[in-house]
Amino acid sequence: MKQLNILMVCLGNICRSPLAQGILESKVDPKKVRVDSAGTAAYHTGNPPDPRSILIAKNQGINIKNERARPFCKEDFNIFSKIFVMDQSNYDHVVTLADTKQNKDKVQLILGSGQEVPDPYYGGEDGFQHCFELLD
Numbered sequence: 001m002k003q004l005n006i007l008m009v010c011l012g013n014i015c016r017s018p019l020a021q022g023i024l025e026s027k028v029d030p031k032k033v034r035v036d037s038a039g040t041a042a043y044h045t046g047n048p049p050d051p052r053s054i055l056i057a058k059n060q061g062i063n064i065k066n067e068r069a070r071p072f073c074k075e076d077f078n079i080f081s082k083i084f085v086m087d088q089s090n091y092d093h094v095v096t097l098a099d100t101k102q103n104k105d106k107v108q109l110i111l112g113s114g115q116e117v118p119d120p121y122y123g124g125e126d127g128f129q130h131c132f133e134l135l136d
Contacts, residue, residue: 013039013069
């Protein structure tokens, strides 16, 4: 049986995409679906998720504290069959790296056309809770 590989992408890979990864991992069979996350910027490479994301996830019974930020790279198109981005800026960045229509077609906004998951980084815990609820 072929495993489905899904990538979640946000800007720094410490707030939204680790939450999206953890939420989806909690809902799928890991033998059938592999989920990972990445950022369009390498600001936080190697760092764990933001403590506020870790706490919001933990409050829902999801452990994301062992995830580590990494930048999105062109090789991800070869690994992942679906790439979900959190906002239009992430979408624009990722599709500029796609060298085929097939790769570009793998990329979509996670909430659907025109809908974005707001970046909670500069806000308080309420923003992280809202982010979790949108992604869940």
